[in-house]
Amino acid sequence: xxxxxxEPSLSDMPDDEFRAALAQVSNWLARYxxxxxxxPVLAQTSPGKTEQALPPCPPAKGExxxxxxxxxxxxxxxxxTHWNHPGFMAYFAVTGSAPGILGEMxxxxxxxxxMLWKTSPALTxxxxxxxxxxxxxxxxxxxxxGMITDTAxxxxxxxxxxxxxxxxxxxxxxxxxxxxxxxLYCSEEAHSSVDKAAxxxxxxxxxxxxxxxxxxxxxxVDLLEEEIGRDLAAQRRxxxxxxxxxxxxATGVDPVPQIADVCRRHGLWLHVDAAYAGSAAVAPxxxxxxxxxxxxxxxxxxxxxxxxxxxxxxxxxxxxxxxFRNAFSLIPEYLRTDASGAVxxxxxxxxxxxxxxxxxxxxxxxYFGTDGLAERIRAHVGLGxxxxxxxxxxxxxxxxxxxxxxxxxxxxxxxxxxxEAELERxxxxxxxxxxxxxxxxxxxxKLKGRYCLRLAVGHLQTRxxxxxxxxxxxxSSAGVAPPAA
Amino acid sequence: xxxxxxEPSLSDMPDDEFRAALAQVSNWLARYxxxxxxxPVLAQTSPGKTEQALPPCPPAKGExxxxxxxxxxxxxxxxxTHWNHPGFMAYFAVTGSAPGILGEMxxxxxxxxxMLWKTSPALTxxxxxxxxxxxxxxxxxxxxxGMITDTAxxxxxxxxxxxxxxxxxxxxxxxxxxxxxxxLYCSEEAHSSVDKAAxxxxxxxxxxxxxxxxxxxxxxVDLLEEEIGRDLAAQRRxxxxxxxxxxxxATGVDPVPQIADVCRRHGLWLHVDAAYAGSAAVAPxxxxxxxxxxxxxxxxxxxxxxxxxxxxxxxxxxxxxxxFRNAFSLIPEYLRTDASGAVxxxxxxxxxxxxxxxxxxxxxxxYFGTDGLAERIRAHVGLGxxxxxxxxxxxxxxxxxxxxxxxxxxxxxxxxxxxEAELERxxxxxxxxxxxxxxxxxxxxKLKGRYCLRLAVGHLQTRxxxxxxxxxxxxSSAGVAPPAA
Numbered sequence: 001x002x003x004x005x006x007e008p009s010l011s012d013m014p015d016d017e018f019r020a021a022l023a024q025v026s027n028w029l030a031r032y033x034x035x036x037x038x039x040p041v042l043a044q045t046s047p048g049k050t051e052q053a054l055p056p057c058p059p060a061k062g063e064x065x066x067x068x069x070x071x072x073x074x075x076x077x078x079x080x081t082h083w084n085h086p087g088f089m090a091y092f093a094v095t096g097s098a099p100g101i102l103g104e105m106x107x108x109x110x111x112x113x114x115m116l117w118k119t120s121p122a123l124t125x126x127x128x129x130x131x132x133x134x135x136x137x138x139x140x141x142x143x144x145x146g147m148i149t150d151t152a153x154x155x156x157x158x159x160x161x162x163x164x165x166x167x168x169x170x171x172x173x174x175x176x177x178x179x180x181x182x183x184l185y186c187s188e189e190a191h192s193s194v195d196k197a198a199x200x201x202x203x204x205x206x207x208x209x210x211x212x213x214x215x216x217x218x219x220x221v222d223l224l225e226e227e228i229g230r231d232l233a234a235q236r237r238x239x240x241x242x243x244x245x246x247x248x249x250a251t252g253v254d255p256v257p258q259i260a261d262v263c264r265r266h267g268l269w270l271h272v273d274a275a276y277a278g279s280a281a282v283a284p285x286x287x288x289x290x291x292x293x294x295x296x297x298x299x300x301x302x303x304x305x306x307x308x309x310x311x312x313x314x315x316x317x318x319x320x321x322x323x324f325r326n327a328f329s330l331i332p333e334y335l336r337t338d339a340s341g342a343v344x345x346x347x348x349x350x351x352x353x354x355x356x357x358x359x360x361x362x363x364x365x366x367y368f369g370t371d372g373l374a375e376r377i378r379a380h381v382g383l384g385x386x387x388x389x390x391x392x393x394x395x396x397x398x399x400x401x402x403x404x405x406x407x408x409x410x411x412x413x414x415x416x417x418x419x420e421a422e423l424e425r426x427x428x429x430x431x432x433x434x435x436x437x438x439x440x441x442x443x444x445x446k447l448k449g450r451y452c453l454r455l456a457v458g459h460l461q462t463r464x465x466x467x468x469x470x471x472x473x474x475x476s477s478a479g480v481a482p483p484a485a
Numbered sequence: 486x487x488x489x490x491x492e493p494s495l496s497d498m499p500d501d502e503f504r505a506a507l508a509q510v511s512n513w514l515a516r517y518x519x520x521x522x523x524x525p526v527l528a529q530t531s532p533g534k535t536e537q538a539l540p541p542c543p544p545a546k547g548e549x550x551x552x553x554x555x556x557x558x559x560x561x562x563x564x565x566t567h568w569n570h571p572g573f574m575a576y577f578a579v580t581g582s583a584p585g586i587l588g589e590m591x592x593x594x595x596x597x598x599x600m601l602w603k604t605s606p607a608l609t610x611x612x613x614x615x616x617x618x619x620x621x622x623x624x625x626x627x628x629x630x631g632m633i634t635d636t637a638x639x640x641x642x643x644x645x646x647x648x649x650x651x652x653x654x655x656x657x658x659x660x661x662x663x664x665x666x667x668x669l670y671c672s673e674e675a676h677s678s679v680d681k682a683a684x685x686x687x688x689x690x691x692x693x694x695x696x697x698x699x700x701x702x703x704x705x706v707d708l709l710e711e712e713i714g715r716d717l718a719a720q721r722r723x724x725x726x727x728x729x730x731x732x733x734x735a736t737g738v739d740p741v742p743q744i745a746d747v748c749r750r751h752g753l754w755l756h757v758d759a760a761y762a763g764s765a766a767v768a769p770x771x772x773x774x775x776x777x778x779x780x781x782x783x784x785x786x787x788x789x790x791x792x793x794x795x796x797x798x799x800x801x802x803x804x805x806x807x808x809f810r811n812a813f814s815l816i817p818e819y820l821r822t823d824a825s826g827a828v829x830x831x832x833x834x835x836x837x838x839x840x841x842x843x844x845x846x847x848x849x850x851x852y853f854g855t856d857g858l859a860e861r862i863r864a865h866v867g868l869g870x871x872x873x874x875x876x877x878x879x880x881x882x883x884x885x886x887x888x889x890x891x892x893x894x895x896x897x898x899x900x901x902x903x904x905e906a907e908l909e910r911x912x913x914x915x916x917x918x919x920x921x922x923x924x925x926x927x928x929x930x931k932l933k934g935r936y937c938l939r940l941a942v943g944h945l946q947t948r949x950x951x952x953x954x955x956x957x958x959x960x961s962s963a964g965v966a967p968p969a970a
Binding site: 010011012013015017018019021022023025026028029030032033034042043045047048049050051054056057058059060061062063065067068072075076077079080081082083084090091094095096097098099100101102104105106108109110111112113117118119120121122123125126128129132133134136137142150151152153154157161171172173174175176177178179180181182191192193195196197199200201202203204205206207248249304308310311312314327328330331332333334335338340341342343350351352353354355359362363365366367368369370371372375376379432443444445446454460461 | 507510515528532533539541545548550565568575580591593596602606607610611613617622636638642657663665676686687689733734795797799812817819820828836838839840844847852855856917931
């Protein structure tokens with residue numbers, strides 16, 4: 001063997017070049033953040049345009065960092081919808097905050113895979129500590145077992161896999177064929193990821209009951225009971241209920257204490273989807289929303305939604321880690337270790353590989369502190385409530401749901417016009433015009449069949465003036481009176 | 486509403502502070518990389534130590550970046566297994582390369598969610614372009630539809646969900662209950678993520694057939710045929726075969742052309758797990774390993790394994806995107822858009838949220854070029870082959886599998902000692918001693934029941950001297966003669 005260093009040309013980027021590139025990219029990051037208000041928040045491009053601007057084949061020879069960054073500026077930035085823009089008020093508005101970005105840099109440099117404790121003790125243990133911090137900040141049990149996944153879709157799928165196994169049918173060994181039909185319950189307002197998890201798990205659409213909600217978009221517990229009774233009478237096997245704290249459309253809060261009673265009575269797993277609203281509970285005045293959640297078997301909430309952590313970072317908590325192990329633990333020889341007393345995260349999920357996501361969440365807590373996080377949540381809710389009040393005061397605007405948190409569902413509704421199809425047409429057009437402005441980006445939904453616009457506050461740089469600008473744009477696009485000063 | 490800017494105390498980190506923190510963290514990254522050889526590659530800590538070093542509760546007040554970085558150095562670094570260390574030769578060795586790290590910085594700053602084309606056109610289209618580059622670099626069909634997921638576990642689960650739906654039993658609507666038992670085939674050497682996917686999908690352990698492999702750790706196609714025949718005779722429903730190109734233990738290559746014939750004959754979905762070895766095909770002399778893969782229905786290969794891309798980045802290709810849509814597409818009102826002709830990535834997976842992972846892979850291609858990538862793959866294979874030769878020349882070492890790529894399976898086997906239990910005891914002890922050195926980190930596996938050590942080359946800074954050091958450590962730990970000079 002050759003004792004000499006591998007040819008530099010076959011190694012990674014040389015150290016001095018890396019330092020220079022870090023400075024260039026850092027400068028790019030800072031500039032992007034400082035100048036983001038000058039960019040249209042919603043991408044103004046058309047399908048295929050970016051693809052056509054890029055070469056069909058990869059380069060054979062390497063190119064310097066300047067060349068890549070130029071393409072980022074010329075090709076990528078103009079085709080981005082800028083989620084990290086203060087005017088982003090669609091879906092759930094998020095923030096990739098400065099400490100979160102810095103944390104992601106550290107974890108990328110580590111480049112570790114936390115499949116086993118041994119392959120990254122610090123990843124495994126920091127994740128547990130930071131999730132305990134998070135639970136404590138929300139007033140949830142710190143005794144819960146926590147794990148970080150990429151998204152709530154994964155968290156819910158993993159939780160419901162454990163729930164399916166906990167139903168006592170030995171699905172892990174036998175499979176679902178020849179078992180009674182399993183049934184999952186959630187409200188009609190539940191997120192599509194719940195249906196998708198059930199599809200993957202083999203319940204089929206027929207195994208999903210979307211229970212109607214009341215006027216406040218809360219699951220009707222009486223109807224839940226009825227459905228369970230019907231399924232039991234038909235020899236089907238109810239196994240889990242998904243309650244939502246902060247539904248995707250209207251941020252409704254299901255009556256978790258009553259649902260927990262139903263689950264206890266029937267021996268069903270209770271999974272809570274608090275992906276958006278869970279973080280609100282970091283401010284004590286919003287802890288009411290998590291009432292009863294301490295009785296859940298599992299709960300998901302996403303720091304990448306409303307805790308200023310860069311995507312992706314979803315927190316899955318459970319009171320029953322053994323159920324997850326029962327569903328998932330499967331240790332091939334090449335992953336056996338001798339570390340006794342250690343938790344191997346691979347035993348709790350279908351996923352083996354795990355990025356070190358805890359660092360960014362840790363840095364977010366370290367920089368803002370829980371007081372600072374609570375103040376920011378509070379400020380966002382305040383902006384939302386001001387917007388809701390303005391809607392309520394305007395004769396041609398109508399609010400369609402309570403504004404518990406930082407999301408407002410509303411529509412343009414000129415007095416006397418009550419044709420739903422025409423209202424949908426008007427609001428669709430208003431949405432198109434508002435979003436074409438480039439200043440703000442709103443989204444839409446339907447509530448009880450009625451088309452409505454949604455404004456969500458969640459970016460740390462969003463100001464009162466931005467929210468007011470959104471309202472002015474809605475009014476001018478609709479041709480109705482401007483909002484009162 | 487207050488027109489003024491939100492109180493600075495309620496915003497994100499101020500711009501000047503962010504620039505200073507970027508410089509500090511960049512310096513941390515560069516130093517970590519420059520000094521990594523001074524760190525023991527395998528963490529020298531014990532379970533619970535990191536947890537105890539961290540406060541049980543989050544801070545109420547924020548702290549400056551210096552405080553977090555100090556804790557990274559004092560608490561986290563000593564409890565890390567350093568995957569980005571040139572002495573990391575366990576499992577599959579990986580590299581979080583400089584261009585990959587820089588790319589991750591950009592995508593973190595964007596903080597976009599690519600669930601819909603509209604929510605990030607550039608993410609959707611760059612991902613397609615870069616995956617086409619990757620397919621082209623490996624000699625695979627550029628007409629394939631590609632998507633990036635976090636890990637091969639997810640890629641395989643998503644692919645097999647599509648496969649299950651493509652079996653024509655309408656599982657999506659009806660669920661699995663009352664359907665014939667579905668059966669999945671893979672070799673006994675297949676990765677545990679295949680079993681886990683089948684468990685999640687509701688096949689149960691009974692629905693998984695691990696087909697024996699031959700002396701080169703290749704699936705026995707004759708036995709595959711026999712098993713399929715038995716299952717059909719028993720009214721079970723075969724639906725998919727997973728072939729592996731580069732098995733986890735021995736990097737064996739299943740006979741994909743023959744398996745594809747079997748799949749065609751029986752109408753089964755062919756999924757190829759090339760998570761590790763797929764990238765080898767960027768060097769044309771290793772394209773033989775992917776022979777027949779152009780006939781696969783889906784194929785996964787991980788740039789975060791052997792293409793120098795920071796974790797997580799798994800590429801899932803398919804010739805049948807419609808099957809994925811059939812399994813997964815489900816569009817709630819709040820995600821409806823008017824962008825005709827656009828691809829919405831959420832329609833192809835159970836996951837809604839998607840990080841902008843394509844940037845780092847794009848930068849890797851831009852910096853190294855395909856020639857540069859091929860040379861590096863070639864160099865790693867060269868280092869592996871030199872190690873294999875040294876093992877073959879040593880009277881007390883034994884190789885246990887062909888070294889097709891950069892992984893060598895071997896053991897200490899003193900002449901005349903043939904008791905397997907004793908050999909396992911010796912090699913377990915050798916592994917413990919080698920890994921305690923801090924210079925290199927090897928892993929182990931069992932092949933045909935025989936315990937063996939594994940050395941994997943995959944880090945860009947690994948030199949011939951590092952691989953030689955591993956061999957010397959094995960010999961000295963075993964008390965056998967040092968390797969020939």
